[in-house]
Amino acid sequence: MGVWRYLKRRGLTAGGVFAQSDAPSKISVRDLGKSFDEKLVLQTIDLDIERGESFAIIGRSGEGKSVLLKCISGLLAIDSGEILIDGEEMSVERDDLRSKIGIVFQGGALFDSLNVWQNVAFRLLQRGMSKRTAHAQALRCLDAVELQASVSQLSPSELSGGMRKRVSIARTIACEPEILFFDEPTSGLDPITTDLINDLIVNCTKALGATAITITHDVGSVYKTADRAALLFGGRIVWQGSKREMSSSKDRYIQQFVQGKAQGPMTLPSARLASEMATS
Ligand SMILES: Nc1ncnc2c1ncn2[C@@H]1O[C@H](COP(=O)(O)OP(=O)(O)O)[C@@H](O)[C@H]1O
Numbered sequence: 462m463g464v465w466r467y468l469k470r471r472g473l474t475a476g477g478v479f480a481q482s483d484a485p486s487k488i489s490v491r492d493l494g495k496s497f498d499e500k501l502v503l504q505t506i507d508l509d510i511e512r513g514e515s516f517a518i519i520g521r522s523g524e525g526k527s528v529l530l531k532c533i534s535g536l537l538a539i540d541s542g543e544i545l546i547d548g549e550e551m552s553v554e555r556d557d558l559r560s561k562i563g564i565v566f567q568g569g570a571l572f573d574s575l576n577v578w579q580n581v582a583f584r585l586l587q588r589g590m591s592k593r594t595a596h597a598q599a600l601r602c603l604d605a606v607e608l609q610a611s612v613s614q615l616s617p618s619e620l621s622g623g624m625r626k627r628v629s630i631a632r633t634i635a636c637e638p639e640i641l642f643f644d645e646p647t648s649g650l651d652p653i654t655t656d657l658i659n660d661l662i663v664n665c666t667k668a669l670g671a672t673a674i675t676i677t678h679d680v681g682s683v684y685k686t687a688d689r690a691a692l693l694f695g696g697r698i699v700w701q702g703s704k705r706e707m708s709s710s711k712d713r714y715i716q717q718f719v720q721g722k723a724q725g726p727m728t729l730p731s732a733r734l735a736s737e738m739a740t741s
């Protein structure tokens with residue numbers, strides 16, 4: 462498939478190589494806190510994601526998943542704690558660390574005034590690559606996400622939802638980042654397109670040898686794309702484990718999420734919930 466042709470052309474070898482025990486984690490989050498004005502969104506978040514690992518952050522809408530990803534990417538300043546990328550402290554000033562990360566944003570975030578190839582080549586051109594080379598690289602990346610060259614001249618408004626996702630992924634892999642973030646990559650897509658996009662996430666991550674975090678509320682996507690997952694609720698990680706543990710765990714939070722139940726600890730009246738959390 463396209464992404465493997467791309468990999469071969471780029472001379473990259475497949476990744477999925479986990480960290481040596483003495484190497485720092487690719488991504489470490491320590492005691493992270495983030496509020497907006499009076500609203501506490503994240504508190505005491507701890508995470509370690511190893512090199513080559515594919516990690517999922519799951520949770521209901523509005524739980525702070527996108528905020529967490531933006532904090533880890535250095536797009537949002539944090540209030541407390543620390544974020545380490547390859548053992549170095551991430552901040553909004555660390556352009557060098559931020560450039561290791563490629564993000565596929567929730568809505569695609571394509572520029573409507575640019576056509577498809579100009580979108581894919583945008584950062585390459587910004588970095589000073591010639592128009593001719595950037596165009597050729599954009600076509601290779603479109604091929605990697607299984608879009609034909611004829612799509613390159615279209616404007617984003619002419620694309621279906623699935624094609625927009627593919628173009629966003631092509632734009633992100635064009636810079637060959639070490640870390641890939643996918644924010645709700647399959648929301649709003651039909652089940653077959655969802656499966657195709659999940660395949661692309663797996664293949665692109667492996668092809669680049671990247672470390673990946675995917676935000677999703679789709680349990681099927683976690684099984685398909687992730688090695689491990691963390692469940693965010695009430696600003697905290699209430700469960701984390703391997704995808705195998707997800708279905709077998711006796712934890713009531715992950716059980717409610719996996720089974721998609723209206724009743725459970727994540728839908729308790731807030732007073733009861735607060736007391737549960739305080740005593741857990
Ligand atoms: N820039 C911002 N300013 C103020 N509040 C924000 C901002 N970004 C996110 N929030 C709030 O943070 C909470 C978590 O948002 P978000 O991370 O987008 O949730 P989700 O888990 O659905 O991705 C929401 O209540 C949202 O309104």
Ligand SMILES: [Mg+2]
Binds near residue numbers: 527567645
């Ligand atoms: Mg979100």
